[in-house]
Amino acid sequence: MAHIIIDENKCKSCYICIGTCPKGLIKKSNTTNKLGENLVEFVDKNKECIGCAMCAVRCPDMAIVEVHK
Amino acid sequence: MENEKVLVKGNYAIAQAALNAGCECYFGYPITPQTEIGEYLSGEMYKRNLAYVCAESELAAINMVIGAVSTGIKAMTTSSSCAVALMQESLSYACADQIPVVLVNVMRAGPGLGYIYPAQGDYNQSIYGGGNGDYKLTVLAPSTVQECIDLTYRAFYLAQKYRNPTVLLADGLLGQMMEPAVFGPNPYPEVDNSEWALTGAKGRDARLIKSLGPNEDEQIKLIYNLFEKYKQIEDNETDWEEINTEDADVVLVAFGSMTRNIKATMNVLREQGLKVGILRPITLYPFPNKRLNELADKVKDFIVVEMNMGQMVNSVKLAVNGKARINLINRPVGQWLSVEEITTEAKKILEASYASV
Amino acid sequence: MQVFKIPESMKKDAKFTYCPGCDHGIANRLVAELIDEMDLKEKTICATSIGCSVFLYDFLNVDCIEAPHGRAMAVATGAKRARPDHFVFTYQGDGDFASIGIAESTHAALRGENITGICINNTTYGMTGGQMGPTTILGQKTTTSPMGRFVGTYGYPIHIAEHMALCDGTAYSTRVALDTVAHIKQAKQALKKAFQVQLDGLGVGFVEILATCPTNWKMTPDESHERVRTEMMEIYPLGVYKDITKAE
Numbered sequence: 221m222a223h224i225i226i227d228e229n230k231c232k233s234c235y236i237c238i239g240t241c242p243k244g245l246i247k248k249s250n251t252t253n254k255l256g257e258n259l260v261e262f263v264d265k266n267k268e269c270i271g272c273a274m275c276a277v278r279c280p281d282m283a284i285v286e287v288h289k
Numbered sequence: 290m291e292n293e294k295v296l297v298k299g300n301y302a303i304a305q306a307a308l309n310a311g312c313e314c315y316f317g318y319p320i321t322p323q324t325e326i327g328e329y330l331s332g333e334m335y336k337r338n339l340a341y342v343c344a345e346s347e348l349a350a351i352n353m354v355i356g357a358v359s360t361g362i363k364a365m366t367t368s369s370s371c372a373v374a375l376m377q378e379s380l381s382y383a384c385a386d387q388i389p390v391v392l393v394n395v396m397r398a399g400p401g402l403g404y405i406y407p408a409q410g411d412y413n414q415s416i417y418g419g420g421n422g423d424y425k426l427t428v429l430a431p432s433t434v435q436e437c438i439d440l441t442y443r444a445f446y447l448a449q450k451y452r453n454p455t456v457l458l459a460d461g462l463l464g465q466m467m468e469p470a471v472f473g474p475n476p477y478p479e480v481d482n483s484e485w486a487l488t489g490a491k492g493r494d495a496r497l498i499k500s501l502g503p504n505e506d507e508q509i510k511l512i513y514n515l516f517e518k519y520k521q522i523e524d525n526e527t528d529w530e531e532i533n534t535e536d537a538d539v540v541l542v543a544f545g546s547m548t549r550n551i552k553a554t555m556n557v558l559r560e561q562g563l564k565v566g567i568l569r570p571i572t573l574y575p576f577p578n579k580r581l582n583e584l585a586d587k588v589k590d591f592i593v594v595e596m597n598m599g600q601m602v603n604s605v606k607l608a609v610n611g612k613a614r615i616n617l618i619n620r621p622v623g624q625w626l627s628v629e630e631i632t633t634e635a636k637k638i639l640e641a642s643y644a645s646v
Numbered sequence: 647m648q649v650f651k652i653p654e655s656m657k658k659d660a661k662f663t664y665c666p667g668c669d670h671g672i673a674n675r676l677v678a679e680l681i682d683e684m685d686l687k688e689k690t691i692c693a694t695s696i697g698c699s700v701f702l703y704d705f706l707n708v709d710c711i712e713a714p715h716g717r718a719m720a721v722a723t724g725a726k727r728a729r730p731d732h733f734v735f736t737y738q739g740d741g742d743f744a745s746i747g748i749a750e751s752t753h754a755a756l757r758g759e760n761i762t763g764i765c766i767n768n769t770t771y772g773m774t775g776g777q778m779g780p781t782t783i784l785g786q787k788t789t790t791s792p793m794g795r796f797v798g799t800y801g802y803p804i805h806i807a808e809h810m811a812l813c814d815g816t817a818y819s820t821r822v823a824l825d826t827v828a829h830i831k832q833a834k835q836a837l838k839k840a841f842q843v844q845l846d847g848l849g850v851g852f853v854e855i856l857a858t859c860p861t862n863w864k865m866t867p868d869e870s871h872e873r874v875r876t877e878m879m880e881i882y883p884l885g886v887y888k889d890i891t892k893a894e
Contacts, residue, residue, distance in 0.1 A: 224650075232666035234860075234867040240827065273650040274827045280671030280867075281662050287650035314728050340727035344720070345753035352717035352750070356724025359711040360691060364728065382714050487709035487725070489732055491688035495657075497703050499694075499712035 222271035222289050224262050230283035233257035237275040237284065243268045246275060294471050299434045299463040300325040302470055303393055306441035307365055308333055310475050312391070314340035314364035316353035318372065321405040322461035323395035326367045340364075347372040351379040351392070358388045359498050361486025363445060365391035369461075370399050370411050374419060380454055381420025384515065385500030387485075389448035392426075393441075393457045395464040398622035407461030408622040409545055412600035415458050416574050423512055425519050427455040427526070428573040432548035434468035440571070446477035451522055452485070458573060460596075462546045462625065523575040530569045533559065534584060537566030539639060542581075542605055543594045544570055546625070551594050553628040558635065565635075573601070578608040585612035590642050592616045592635055594626060614642055653678035655687050660705040667867025669824045669857035670698055673766055674705055676834045677737070680841055681708065686733045693721040695738035695747070697773045699766055702737045716747030719754040722761045733844065735762035741771045744806045745780040751810070758815025758849035762840045765806055765852070768859040769878065776862030780804045783881050788862075803881070807854040811887035817849035819888040823856040823879065825871040832884075839889075848890060856882060 233253060237246045237260060245268060249261035262269075271289030297305075304326045307315070315334055317327040327343075334341035340357070344350035350366040357364035368376070373394045383390045394415065398408040415428045427447050429440040440457055448455040487496055502508030530548075533555060534540060541551040548569045558565040568584065570577050581591070591613055593602040602617045609615060618634045620626050652660075655678040664670045681687050690708040694700050696715035703710035713721035718736035726734040736743075743751050743765040754761065770788055771777040778788040778795060781803045785794045795803075807821040818840055822833035833855060840851030856878050858870035865873060 230661055234666040236667060236867050236871070239868060271649055276650040277827050277830050278672070280664065280666075280668055282652050282656070282660070282671065282675060284650070285652055286648060289647050289649045314724065316724065316727075342723060342727060342757070345749050349717070349720040349723075349750050349753065352714060352720035353724035353727070355713070355717075356693060356711060356721035356726075357728035358724075359721075360725050360728045360732070362728035364724065379714050379717070386712075487691050487711060488729070489687075489689040489691065490707065490709050495707045495709055497710050497712070499703065499710070501696075501700060501712060 221267060222269040223264065224269065224275060224284050225286040226260065226262055227283050227285045228259050230281045231259045232281050233259060234280060235260065236278050236280065240274050240278045242272065242274065243270070245269055291472055291474055294469050296467055296469050297434060298325065298467045299437050299459065299465060300395065301329050302434050302437040303367070303441050303457065303459070304329040304333070305472060306438040307445070309472060310363065310442050310445040312363045312365050312445065314357040314362060316342045316344045316350040316364065316366050318344050318347045318350055318368065320369045320372045322397055322407070322464045323367050323369050323393065326393065347375045348379070351376040351390070354390050355379060355383055355386070355388065358390055359386070359487050361482045361488060365393065367393035367395065369395050369397045371402055373411065373414065377419035378421070380426060381418065381422055381424055382500045383454045384424035384426065385511065386498045387452040388498060389452055390454040391444050391448050392454065393459065396458065396460040403622065405461065406623050407596070407625070409460060409547065409596040410600070410622065411458065412544070412573065412595070412597060415456050416604065424515065425574055427451065427453050427522060428458050429455070430458045430544045430571060430573050431463060432546050432569065434463065434466065435470040437463060438470055438472055442475045442477055446480070447526060449480035449482065451518060453518065453522070458545065460545050526572060527575040527577050528571040529577040529580060530571060531580070532567050534566035534568060536564050537588055538564045539566070539590045539592060540584060540588050541565060541567045541592050541594060541635070542569065542601070544573060544601055547594055547596060550626060550628055550631060554631045554635065557628060557632050563639070576604050576608065581605060581608035582610060582612065585609040588613050590614045590616060590639060592618060592638060594618045594631055596620055596622060596625065653682045655681040655707050657705055657707045662705060663701055664698065665861045667858055667860040667870055668698070669855070670701070670766060672824045672830060673764070673855055673857065674702055676830070676837055677764070678706055679834065680838055684838070684841060686841070689731065690733045690735070691725050691729065693718040693725060693734070693736045695736065695742040697739040697742050697771070699737050699739045699742065716742050716745070717750055718742065719747060719761070719763055720750040723754050723757070723759050726759055726761050730760070733841070735764060735841070737764045738766070739772065740765060740767040740769065740781045740806065741779045744804050752813060755810050755813035755816045755850045755852070760844050760847055760849065762844050762851040764837070765854045766857045767806065767854050767882070768857045770859050770862050772859045772862055776859070781806065781882070783877060805882060807852065807887045810850070810852045813850070815849045816888055817843040817851055817890045819852045820886045821854040821856065821882060821884050823874055823884055825874045843891070
């Protein structure tokens with residue numbers, strides 16, 4: 221089942237991934253970093269992820285560490 | 290062939306000695322009075338299938354040397370005075386990087402573009418350095434074509450042994466004169482650089498050679514380590530020549546090809562009954578401070594003879610530390626001070642000295 | 647089936663220190679991916695440069711020599727001439743490559759050194775706080791061109807990929823960007839080509855990568871990529887400016 225794994229330690233809250241995911245499955249999370257910015261999380265209740273890895277390709281911080289199809 | 294005595298020009302002697310020392314890369318730019326080195330090596334490197342680049346500038350050349358020696362291969366560049374000035378940033382980097390850069394500076398007259406006649410105006414540039422921060426180059430000063438050969442061998446060895454940029458500081462006279470000399474085999478052993486050279490991270494962690502130091506504590510530690518290394522160089526490699534100093538009241542001090550003139554001057558003055566000796570540093574860094582200071586217990590006058598406005602004289606003053614009189618005979622650039630001129634000046638200085646006693 | 651992972655050639659637990667939205671992170675990763683895919687790690691030597699680009703050596707797990715500002719192509723020349731069987735590349739910013747380093751960059755290309763040059767062009771001197779650089783666009787405001795770059799005082803910007811293409815020793819020169827997934831994939835192919843021309847002994851392989859600098863542009867990451875897409879690509883069109891493997 222397609223999914224991604226995010227390493228919150230690396231996320232810098234640039235939010236590029238949010239606009240990149242064609243299914244809109246990445247959202248701001250309630251977790252904040254030291255600067256008070258919200259990190260992101262993968263939310264896929266309806267199993268819509270297609271494992272395209274576009275989010276990982278665009279993430280400038282390798283915060284999306286794995287993508288599975 | 291190796292042990293045959295040949296008549297050879299200084300510049301060619303340096304070039305061939307570099308090859309004998311295992312130099313596999315030459316990167317250079319023409320500048321009088323050392324252009325023959327690059328010209329000679331262009332043919333010889335090609336014959337041996339070794340690396341030769343006509344660099345676009347001396348600035349590029351020194352950086353090519355940095356690239357080559359970082360990979361553990363011997364490389365050098367040769368230049369003169371004003372163009373060595375271009376290299377100062379890179380020399381500072383290379384000292385912090387701790388890589389065995391070899392540079393030959395065949396001095397010409399400055400300041401600025403100056404002219405191609407010989408001078409000794411780059412003592413300060415070599416010893417105090419024109420680059421930024423605290424660092425020291427190992428500096429060797431030949432006085433004959435034979436020493437051009439011997440000290441080129443030593444320069445490559447010391448650079449590798451201490452992982453420190455090393456300068457062979459010659460001058461236009463030496464570069465251009467022809468003298469009999471023997472090349473002989475390179476007497477120094479190979480130094481193992483397999484612990485630090487960039488050879489591709491095969492079967493080991495990646496290595497980094499850098500001088501960026503954003504961590505203050507680490508930067509301080511690096512600098513102290515460098516200076517511990519410099520202390521080792523001082524303890525082990527300080528080299529000089531002294532003649533007739535056992536009973537000398539007066540010691541003439543010079544470096545490079547001026548040595549020849551003070552040796553002859555010493556003989557003339559000895560014939561006239563003056564107790565004159567000479568001390569001539571072979572390593573300008575490390576400087577023979579200890580020996581000069583020891584001599585100053587008995588010697589009353591040191592006379593420094595150099596072709597500049599007084600550069601090595603300051604090192605002698607520091608070494609002697611007030612224990613004896615320091616005098617200077619100099620000419621800014623050009624025609625080397627003759628034995629007659631030095632003799633005349635020396636006698637004037639000594640008359641004044643003795644008169645004031 | 648896993649379709650994406652962190653490249654092996656990245657240092658374990660590498661955590662980029664670049665600003666949020668900075669394209670260095672993507673460029674670094676693409677280089678690492680290619681080093682993995684082309685099995686180059688054990689014979690790679692990288693000459694890094696000065697600027698934000700210097701941090702590559704904190705993350706990429708290959709032998710690196712930090713070149714003085716601007717001199718990476720000369721340092722790379724020395725390394726490749728000393729070890730011709732190794733893979734030698736540079737990773738530089740636009741200031742490093744095309745301002746202070748323009749002579750070294752140009753002459754390495756004229757000599758046709760078998761090295762690969764990568765230039766990350768964000769139209770500004772990033773590390774030092776956003777001053778005007780050699781590729782700052784006319785009209786662009788920076789800390790040293792506060793009224794906007796104008797010709798009278800500041801002259802014209804340089805078109806780096808075109809400039810490199812003019813040099814006879816350049817085998818491949820191209821300009822790419824990292825603003826969309828499609829462009830990132832194109833950029834990776836371009837880098838792969840630039841690596842391959844070195845391996846084939848054809849001369850300089852050069853890739854200019856249009857990139858963001860959100861901090862100094864005072865834009866969000868998304869706005870920055872929009873600027874790359876609109877303003878920058880208008881002046882610096884993407885494309886292949888030289889490819890000797892496709893000669894008539």
